[in-house]
Structure formats: C-alpha cells, structure tokens
Amino acid sequence: MESLPSFAWRFIQGMGVTIELSLLSFAMAFVLGVALTVMAVGPLAPLRWFAATYVEIMRMTPLLALLLLFVFGLPKLGFMYSLIASSVLVLGFYTAAWIAEVLRAGVNAVPPGQIEAARSIGMTFTQVLANVVIPQAVRTVIPPLGNLFVIQIKASSIAAAIGVFDITYTAQRINFETAQAVPTFASAMVAYMLLTVPLGMFMRRLEQKMAVAR
Amino acid sequence: MKLKNIAVMASCIAATLFAAVAPAHAADSVPTDSTMEKIQKRGKLVVGTSQNSLMFSVRNPISGQTEGFEADLARMLAKKLTGSADNVEFVKTTPENRLPLLQSGRVDVVISTLTINDQRKKVISFAGPYYIAGQDILTRRADTSIRSVADLTGKTACVLNGTTVEDNVKKFAPQTKFVTFADTPACVEGVVDGRFDAYVDDGAMLAGEALRQPNKFRIVGKPFTREPWGVGVSKDAPAFRNWINAQLEQSIKDGTWNKLYAKNLEGTLGQPQVPTIEP
Numbered sequence: 119m120e121s122l123p124s125f126a127w128r129f130i131q132g133m134g135v136t137i138e139l140s141l142l143s144f145a146m147a148f149v150l151g152v153a154l155t156v157m158a159v160g161p162l163a164p165l166r167w168f169a170a171t172y173v174e175i176m177r178m179t180p181l182l183a184l185l186l187l188f189v190f191g192l193p194k195l196g197f198m199y200s201l202i203a204s205s206v207l208v209l210g211f212y213t214a215a216w217i218a219e220v221l222r223a224g225v226n227a228v229p230p231g232q233i234e235a236a237r238s239i240g241m242t243f244t245q246v247l248a249n250v251v252i253p254q255a256v257r258t259v260i261p262p263l264g265n266l267f268v269i270q271i272k273a274s275s276i277a278a279a280i281g282v283f284d285i286t287y288t289a290q291r292i293n294f295e296t297a298q299a300v301p302t303f304a305s306a307m308v309a310y311m312l313l314t315v316p317l318g319m320f321m322r323r324l325e326q327k328m329a330v331a332r
Numbered sequence: 333m334k335l336k337n338i339a340v341m342a343s344c345i346a347a348t349l350f351a352a353v354a355p356a357h358a359a360d361s362v363p364t365d366s367t368m369e370k371i372q373k374r375g376k377l378v379v380g381t382s383q384n385s386l387m388f389s390v391r392n393p394i395s396g397q398t399e400g401f402e403a404d405l406a407r408m409l410a411k412k413l414t415g416s417a418d419n420v421e422f423v424k425t426t427p428e429n430r431l432p433l434l435q436s437g438r439v440d441v442v443i444s445t446l447t448i449n450d451q452r453k454k455v456i457s458f459a460g461p462y463y464i465a466g467q468d469i470l471t472r473r474a475d476t477s478i479r480s481v482a483d484l485t486g487k488t489a490c491v492l493n494g495t496t497v498e499d500n501v502k503k504f505a506p507q508t509k510f511v512t513f514a515d516t517p518a519c520v521e522g523v524v525d526g527r528f529d530a531y532v533d534d535g536a537m538l539a540g541e542a543l544r545q546p547n548k549f550r551i552v553g554k555p556f557t558r559e560p561w562g563v564g565v566s567k568d569a570p571a572f573r574n575w576i577n578a579q580l581e582q583s584i585k586d587g588t589w590n591k592l593y594a595k596n597l598e599g600t601l602g603q604p605q606v607p608t609i610e611p
Contacts, residue, residue, distance in 0.1 A: 190518070193525035201511065281493070281512035290428065294494045297455040299432060 125292060129309050132288035136313065139205055139274040139284060144267055146210030151217030158222050161243065169218065176215035182276050184208050189280055205277040213270055220262040224255035257328050264321035268314050275310075285309045367569035368413065371440055376419040377410040380439035380564070383424045384516060386540025387596050388445060388463075391424075398422045401596040402443045405462055405563075408588065409441070412579055426514065427494030431456060434564050441576070442564030445534055447496055448610070457569070458562035459576035461607045462589075466555025467500055468535035470542065472523060473550045478530055481556040484508040488528040490519035497532050500557045516541060524548065534559055539600050560607065581609050 154172060157165035185208045192198065199207065228251050236246045278287035289306035293299050371377055381402055383391040389402040397403075407417035423439050430442045434456055445465070448458045469489075471478050478484060484505040491497040493512045501508055511528055513519050519531040520541050531538070535555050542549045563580075565573040583589045584606060593604045 190521050190525075193527065198525060198527060279514065290493065294428065295451075297431060297435070 120295075125305070128288050128292065129285065129305055132283060132285040133309050133313065135202075135277075135282065136271065136274050136284045136310075139202070139209065139277055139282070140267070140271045140313075143206045143209035143213065143274070144270050146206065147213035147217050147270075148263075150210065150214035151221055154214060154218035155221040155225060156247070158218065159225055173215040173218055176212050179212075181208070181212050181273060182279060184212060185276050185279065201277070201280050201282050204280070205274070205282055209270065209274060209276075213266060213273070216266055217263065220259050220266065221255070223262075224259035225251055227258045228254045260328060261321065261325050264317070264324070268317055268321075271313050271317070272310065367440065367566065367572045368575065371413055375414055376421050377406065377413060378421045378423060378438070378440045379406040379410075380423050380425040380430050380433050380442040380444060381406065382426070382430075382444045383422065385445055385537055386543060387600060388536065388540075389422075389443070391422075399596075401463070401592055402445075404592045404596065406441075406443050408583060408592075409576060409579055427492050428514070430494075430564065434566060437566070440565075440572075444564075445537065445561055446564050447534075447559045448562040449496060452564075455567070457565045457567050457573045458610070459565055459573045460562035460580055460609060461560030462563065462580055463536075463561040464605045464607050465534040465536050465559040465561055467497055467532060467557045467559060468538055468555050469552040470520075470523065470531045470533070470538040470549050471529060471552070472526075473548055475529065475550070478552060480552065480554055481505055484530060484532070487530060489530045489532050490522050490528045491532055492516065492519065495533070496559075501532055504556060520545070536597075536601060543600060560610075562610075577609050577611065584609070 154169045157169040158173075160166065185205065188199075188204050188208050189201070232250055232254075233246055236250045241249070274284060275286040277284050278290060281287060285306050289302050293302045296302065381389040381398065383389050383398055385400065385402070388400045389398060390400050391398050403422070406420050406422070410420045411417040423433065425433055425439070425442065425444055427444075430439075430444050430446065431452070433439050434442050441459075442456075443462075446452075446458075447465075448461055452458070469478060469481065469484070478487065481501060481504040484501060485507040486509075488509045488511060489501065490511050490513055491501075493514050498510050498512075501510075511522070513522065516531075516533065516537060519528075519533070522528050523531050524545075531541075535551070538549075538551050542551055563576055565576065580589070583592075589606065590604065598604065
C-alpha cells in the first residue's frame with residue numbers, strides 16, 4: 119500500500135495542474151473579456167451584436183458539454199489540441215463571457231455625467247475609456263472578478279473528464295487504486311480549499327484597501 | 333424393536349435423505365445468506381453492468397432491453413433465484429463506479445467485464461470466472477507500426493478509467509504514454525482522430541468496436557494477458573458467492589454456458605475457452 123506522503127505528493131502535483139489550468143484560462147478569459155466589453159459599449163453596432171450573442175451562447179452552454187464538443191468534435195473539422203490546451207481554451211472562452219458581463223456592469227456604473235463631460239472637452243472614445251472610465255470601473259469590478267477566479271479554480275475540475283491530472287482526476291485515480299472514497303475525496307476538497315480560501319482572504323483584504331469614499 | 337421406534341427411525345432417515353437431496357434439485361432454495369433473502373424478498377436481482385460492451389452487455393435502444401452474454405447470465409441467475417428470468421434490474425455502471433456501487437449495496441452483483449485480480453479481492457469477492465479474455469490492441473488500419481504490445485513503447489495509448497490495462501502494458505512497454513478516458517467510444521474516437529496511436533482493452537471489447545465501424549481498425553490479435561472475468565459480489569455475502577459459483581458450474585455442465593456463448597459470441601470470437609470456476 120502506498121505511503122501517505124506519496125499520496126500527498128500526488129495531490130500537490132494535482133494542485134499544480136489545477137493552478138496552471140486556472141491561471142492560464144483566467145488570463146485568456148480576461149483578455150477576451152476586455153475585448154468583448156469594448157465591443158459591447160463601443161460605437162459599432164455589428165460588434166455590439168457579436169459581443170451580446172457570444173455572451174448569451176456561453177452563458178447558456180454547460181461547460182462540460184463545451185469541453186467534450188471541443189475534444190471530440192473539433193478533430194473532425196481538422197483542429198486537434200492537446201488535452202490540457204483544450205481545457206484551458208474551453209475554460210477561457212467560457213469565463214470570458216462572465217468577465218465581459220462584470221466589466222460591462224463596471225463600465226456602466228461610472229456616472230454618465232463624467233463621460234459627457236469628457237466628450238464635451240474633446241476626448242475621443244479611446245481617451246474617455248482609458249482616462250475616465252477604466253480607472254473608476256476597476257474599483258467596482260475587482261470583487262466580482264475575484265469571485266470569478268475562485269469559481270474558475272473549481273470549474274477547472276472538468277478537465278478530469280478527459281483524464282488531465284488535476285486535483286479531481288488525481289483523487290479519482292487514488293480512489294480506484296485504494297477503494298477508500300471518503301478520505302480520498304475529502305483530501306481533494308482540502309486541496310481545493312487550500313487554493314480558494316487564501317484567495318478569498320486576499321480578495322477581502324483587497325476590497326477593504328480599495329474602499330475609498332467616493 | 334417396537335413398531336413405533338422403527339417408524340420414527342425410518343421417518344428420520346427419510347427426512348435426512350430428503351434434506352440431502354433437496355438442494356440439488358431446488359438449487360434456488362435459500363441457504364443462510366441475508367443478501368439472497370433480501371433479493372428474493374425484493375423479487376428481483378439488481379445487476380451492475382456496463383450496457384456498453386458489444387456482445388456482452390448492450391442496451392437495445394428500440395426495445396429498451398439489455399442484451400448480450402453477460403445480460404443472459406444475469407437472467408439465468410435471476411431465474412434460479414427468483415423463479416423468473418425477467419426479475420432483473422440492470423443498472424448502468426462504469427469501470428469507475430462499479431465497485432463502489434457494489435460495496436454500497438446499490439447493486440447485488442457486478443457482471444461487467446470485471447477482471448478477477450488480487451487488488452480487487454481486497455475489497456470485493458468474485459464468483460466465476462465466467463469468461464476468459466485477454467487484453468489486446470486496436471489501431472488505425474493504415475498504421476502497421478504496432479505489431480505487438482512491445483511496439484507501444486514511445487507511442488500514446490488510450491485506456492479506460494478504472495481498469496487494469498495500464499499496469500499490464502507497462503510490464504511490456506514501460507515507455508508508453510497513456511491517456512485515460514471515461515468510456516470505450518471516447519477512446520475509439522481518439523484513435524480515429526489521431527489523438528493517440530492505439531486503444532488497449534480486453535480483446536473481446538475491441539472486437540465488438542471493430543464490428544461497429546468495419547474496415548477502420550486493425551486489432552493486433554496477440555493478447556498479452558489472461559483476463560478471467562468474474563461476477564463481483566459483496567465481501568459480506570459468501571454464501572451468495574458460493575451459490576453463484578454453483579450455478580455457473582451447473583451451467584457449464586448442462587451446456588447452458590455453451591449455448592449462451594454460441595448465441596452471443598461465437599460468430600465474432602470463435603471457439604470458446606470454457607472457464608474453470610475458482611472455488
């Protein structure tokens with residue numbers, strides 16, 4: 119029977135993969151989310167339509183179904199990505215929609231009077247965005263973005279469905295080898311909490327620091 | 333001797349003889365086992381099976397019935413235990429959840445391409461084996477580079493979650509890269525797509541898959557393990573397990589096993605290897 123430290127090491131390796139999946143996909147989702155938000159609040163109607171449609175589709179589709187479509191459907195069209203790449207891409211595309219919604223709410227929270235004032239002194243759309251809107255929107259969006267990142271860490275567990283060695287899949291393998299479901303999956307929960315709890319505490323500290331009176 | 337004493341002695345002897353003979357005729361009468369009593373009281377046998385293994389356990393989408401060698405074995409056991417072959421409830425299982433479902437009591441037995449091995453014997457009991465399989469390799473038809481299990485070195489192979497395949501391949505080709513997927517169709521699709529070079533699993537399963545998509549695959553045809561498939565039974569039901577063994581022995585003796593083999597498997601898998609039941 120394998121030793122406890124050996125199991126712990128496997129979980130730590132699983133945590134490494136989970137962190138990798140979460141960070142890479144969240145970074146991708148953020149970039150994509152910003153692009154979608156700019157499209158959604160911008161002057162060009164076709165882009166506004168595209169952004170709105172994209173967000174609706176991603177919010178209506180279950181993440182696992184999306185992943186399986188990506189892994190089994192895309193190769194038929196000639197595109198085949200590695201299992202980790204597929205997981206990161208799917209998580210990224212999916213979460214981008216949610217990030218876009220959060221960013222859009224943050225942008226809309228900036229008092230419209232300020233935007234009018236900025237336009238009236240001759241700033242272009244881009245200048246208004248960069249100098250007036252974004253600095254103020256950031257304060258509103260940080261807490262929901264932090265939430266989304268915590269959710270991302272947990273959502274990364276779908277990679278277990280395609281055999282990627284994250285925390286969840288590691289637990290499934292150990293359970294198969296030892297048939298000890300309770301300690302195994304309890305350890306998986308602890309492993310996830312070791313990631314999400316410190317993150318949650320950090321987010322709360324960050325919120326407090328940014329709670330400047332308006 | 334007094335007549336009364338002779339009569340008593342005679343009836344005692346008759347009763348003993350009757351008791352000794354009775355179980356052989358009524359093999360479905362209940363010995364002391366709470367699991368068997370529970371099944372008889374419930375009136376049906378709950379069987380965990382994959383419903384995803386061509387020729388052994390497949391769910392007919394039109395009739396809703398589960399068909400195949402394992403399904404027929406389940407019905408045979410149900411008939412002997414409850415009196416009717418229809419008193420079966422099939423619960424779909426995967427290699428990942430079949431043992432937990434057995435241990436939790438959700439299913440009475442697991443008849444699902446389950447290889448008998450020491451690691452599993454630590455947590456459950458086995459009756460049988462009811463079939464001798466061997467693990468083999470499925471590749472794309474055009475790929476001729478894999479001619480034996482040793483050729484898997486350096487290649488990527490798909491195996492199913494919760495099976496013994498990976499360890500067995502590692503004995504012959506330790507440098508093989510493995511990907512685990514949840515079910516057979518996923519692995520087969522991966523081979524078709526080129527995501528991996530081979531799908532390794534029980535030869536009987538592979539033959540079934542090759543049947544499903546003819547001319548797309550090549551099966552190496554050199555089984556590199558001997559896989560006795562057994563009926564999974566809870567460790568707490570030794571009498572039930574012995575009873576199932578007795579039924580399997582009986583079916584081999586009276587030709588039922590051969591009949592079921594001929595009905596489900598002979599066309600694709602050729603000559604049967606009649607198993608020897610492990611006591």
